[in-house]
Amino acid sequence: MSPPVAVVGGGSFGRSLAQAAARVGQRVLLWSRQPRPMPAVAGDGSIHTVSALPELAEAELLLFAVPSPYVAELADELGRSLDGSHLLVHVSRGLLGDDLHTVSEVLSSRTPCRRVGALAGPLVARNLVEGQPGGAIIGSAFPEVVESVSDAIGGPTLRVYGTDDLMGVEIASALVGLVALALGYAQRLGMGPGTLAVLATRGLAEATRVGEMRGGSARTFAGLAGAGDLIAAVAGDGRPEVEFGRALAEGLGLRAAAERAGAYIEGALLAKQVAAFGRRVGVEVPLSGGLARLMAGELSAEQLAEALMARPAKRE
Amino acid sequence: MKLLPTRPLRLPRLRTYVPRPEDPKIFWFNSERADIVDEVVRRILERYDAEESAELALNDAAYHEIRRLEADKSEGARHKLDYWRGILRRVGRMSVEGKHETLREIAHAMAKDVAGNFDPRVYHFASRFVPGVLTAAMNPSNILHNVVGSAGRLDGLVATEGPIDKIRHISKRGTAVLVPTHSSNLDSIALGWVLQREGLSPVVYGAGKNLFTNPIVSFFMHNLGAYRVDRRVKAGLYKEILKAYSCVVIERGYHSLFFPGGTRSRSGAIENHLKLGLAGTGVEAFARNRARGIDRPVYFVPTTINYALVLEAETLIEDYLKEEGRARYIIEDDEFSRIERWISFFNKFRGLESVCVIRFGEPLDPFGNPVDEQGSSLAPDGRIIDPGTYISRRGTPSVDARRDAAYTRALGKVLAQAYQRETVVMPTQLVAHVVFRRVVRATPGLDLFARLRYRGAIAIPCDELVTEIGQTRDRLLALEAAGRVHVSNFVRRQPPANILDGVLATWSGYHAARPVARVQSGSLIAEDPNLLLFYQNRLRTLAPEIAGDDEADQIAAREIAGMEHHA
Known part of the structure; x- marks a missing residue:
């Protein structure tokens, strides 16, 4: 019998992943800090909630769906039960610290596991649950990680692509989350399609600059992890980052906006980190910098729009 | 068939040295050399088993060798040029067997040229002789006195730091792969001398062929376990042979030395982008042994070699500035080949205490984990874990080139951080x-x-x-x-x-x-x-x-x- 698939984190995304895996026949172990009723299973598989982290060691593949600030602590705790045979994959849109450390870097330095990866792309909780046709990308230097995620959740309704540019996937996923937040904000302010297109495209260019600085490949940003993910946000896939941006534009505070979005939003912290990183390494990050100041209340939306428009237009 | 120019100089076999049980593994090297070469050839044939890949390898080797040899005006080069042109002409018409046979012939010649030698007699001689020569270079007015016995002064000039007892101990359990920073051609000599002084086993290492042009240096290199790496040979086949060779040698438990930065640091900076190159075969060697049921750990020992003066500083920085490190050429004539620079080099240390500090870092397993005093791999929480789990899936160990390449890249990052700390x-x-x-x-x-x-x-x-x-x-x-x-x-x-x-x-x-x-x-x-x-x-x-x-x-x-x- 093949080993079960573990899902760490019982938020909406974690539960959807568990459902997607169960749909294709996997036995799923779902760990959550706050036990909630078990999600419904649509396929041949099963979902078992577990309360003790060491129980997850039975799995070979562990999917991490927890907010980035909790990753280190959880990795320390879970790592005590794991060894080199486990494969760790996360779905976080967060980065850590002003050096923009990725979640996979944290996982591989704080657990004995080296075979790590990140799952990204136009993947939203509802699609996973409903089994709508879609695709995702998994970044990992290890072929067995790509293969294992594809086996665990891929199927007739979910195409899973692979790339070995893990760094690119993680930076793209994080920064697209930030651009999605900005898009939600701009939409609520009543900006038209042309404005949103410029915001999305230049936002992606900014993401690519940051990604290349951290050693990612520009090509990844043109793929599912970057452009693909962003197009889904623009098309209105109902993702929480866009919702969060809208709520901010309506004048809600950070906490109230997060409640409305119904998920942890990495972007609130991330904008500041990206801005600090850009300053330190000399990469221009006008959008992230502006968003950081906007969310800190140092800048109004009008001032931000003005500042972005006033930048000298250069060669693209 | 003679493909490559220099023939190794060896001492005549008048009296064979019979290794004693307590001697390091390398003392048996000569008796295994033919075996090692055969194993390398076997792996190469396995690697190029498909007809198209064998043909591609032959074409590629012939193309690169012809390009290289056309620029070479020597008599020997012309002869070899004819050989390779013949291959290029015939390869399209060869049968499958013919291609494999030609590949075997070329691979065998190349592997034999790469293979090193280890002569315990030379080793014993060198361990008495080297400190004298180095010390004499420091004080030429008193050559006789120095050569006869003054290892003591050299002791003071080259300092050693780090967990040496631990490295000595775990070298008995597994294979140590020394991966030092590289800033001078003195590195391998200084390191070789320090290993001997600290009671660590001698190592097998790949030395650039340009170092073999001097007959005296070549004699010592050859008979002290060095194998030859000819950086002018660009053929993919040759690179595969080097990889297979270093892998087989590590698998068989010969402690090895690689400079993962490749060439000497041109800018004087600590290497921060490590490709690991041949050192990466340590990961594969571990996996291959495990897959065959042999439990022989591999330990990487990051080491920094720190000089107060770098013998070749002027040439290195010039070269760096010339191309900002991009198009490097192999420097054949630098301070290293001029004896007066050596003398003045060693003479200038009066008052600075150590000329050179060699610092050994904490040994790591191939997956970047630290190891304990017994050589067991440690998880971040301090628990002992089995390194075999990294190359296994569902309990079965395997060899997987892409996976091992990913481990090697990750290890390169860990080593670069270690260099920083151990500087x-x-x-x-x-x-x-x-x-x-x-x-x-x-x-x-x-x-x-x-x-x-x-x-x-x-x-x-x-x-x-x-x-x-x-x-x-x-x-x-x-x-x-x-x-x-x-x-x-x-x-x-x-x-x-x-x-x-x-x-x-x-x-x-x-x-x-x-x-x-x-x-x-x-x-x-x-x-x-x-x-x-x-x-x-x-x-x-x-x-x-x-x-x-x-x-x-x-x-x-x-x-x-x-x-x-x-x-």
């Missing part, structure tokens, strides 16, 4: 850094070439310099206390004024034709920004942390840290 800051580097920071302050934003025009134009009052050296040293000591870097004893203990004097005396003697700096009426004049850059480069990444708090100092430090180097 020992030498007095010349400290002084060069402080002076260079002043030069950058005075010429902000200029590139390396524009800065050259300020040769001799920047003067720094010596008393200010002494104060800054003291302050920078103190910040380095704080970083050392935090486990970020190490500081040599001379830097740690001497008053800043002595550090400055000692360094200036050392430089003025060695880089006499191109003074690094000189003192004139109470001020130090920076003479050679490039050599300053070279010597301070080991401190580059730490620059902002060891600079003073004032704005100008910080700006200069950030500029230094931002100078991206291709090692």
